[in-house]
Amino acid sequence: MRHARSILVLFMTIAATTSVAAPFTYTNARFGTVCTFPDEIFTDRQPEPDNGDGQQWLSADGASLICSGILNIDDDTPKGFVTAEKASQRPGYKITYSKTGKDWAVLSGLKDENIFYERRLFGKDRVIHTVWIEYPPALKSKYDALVGPITSSLKGP
Structure with a gap:
């Protein structure tokens, strides 16, 4: 029920920010990682890596x-x-928000002047399922509205 509610919220958010709303659900063949997002925003599907661990999409506006x-x-x-990420000394990388639960973690912050949001699910299948969204600060209002529904759709098998 919680997942269905998240998908409904995603659809309503997309409908409010775009004229045609059509959420797309991606399922990774290797790990079974699933996430749902507006494919009319993330339109440019990148080549899948050789190891088949996931997929990246780009938007026309730089997200x-x-x-x-x-x-x-x-x-x-x-x-x-979260502890390791907060201790990171990578140039241009700063954590501004973090939260953890029994089997999940979220981080948000800045990476090379872009805003990022990451959610990880630590599965019983010894797989970490991840969704990462990154966007320019000028697009904060557009993507902040999408981050919650997209990251809430993340699940493993």
Whole structure:
């Protein structure tokens, strides 16, 4: 029921921001990672990587979306992931928000002057399912309205 409500919210958000709303659901063949997003915004599907771990889409206005999975070979946890990211010294990378739950983590911040939002689900299948959205600050109002519904649609098998 929660997933259906999230999809409905996504559809209503898309309808409010675009003239034609058609959510697209992507399912990664390798890991079963699933996310739903407006494919009339993220129109430019990039080539799938050789390892088949996910997919990236670009928008005409400079935003990007990645939906992927990775094997949790280090037995990472939501808290461990957030702690490591907050300690990162990567140039141009700054965490401004983080939250964790039993099997999930979210981060938001700046990466190379763009705003990013990342949600990770730590699956019982030893896979970390991820959705990453990145966009220019000038588009904050447009993409902030989409971040919640898109990231809430993330799930594993």
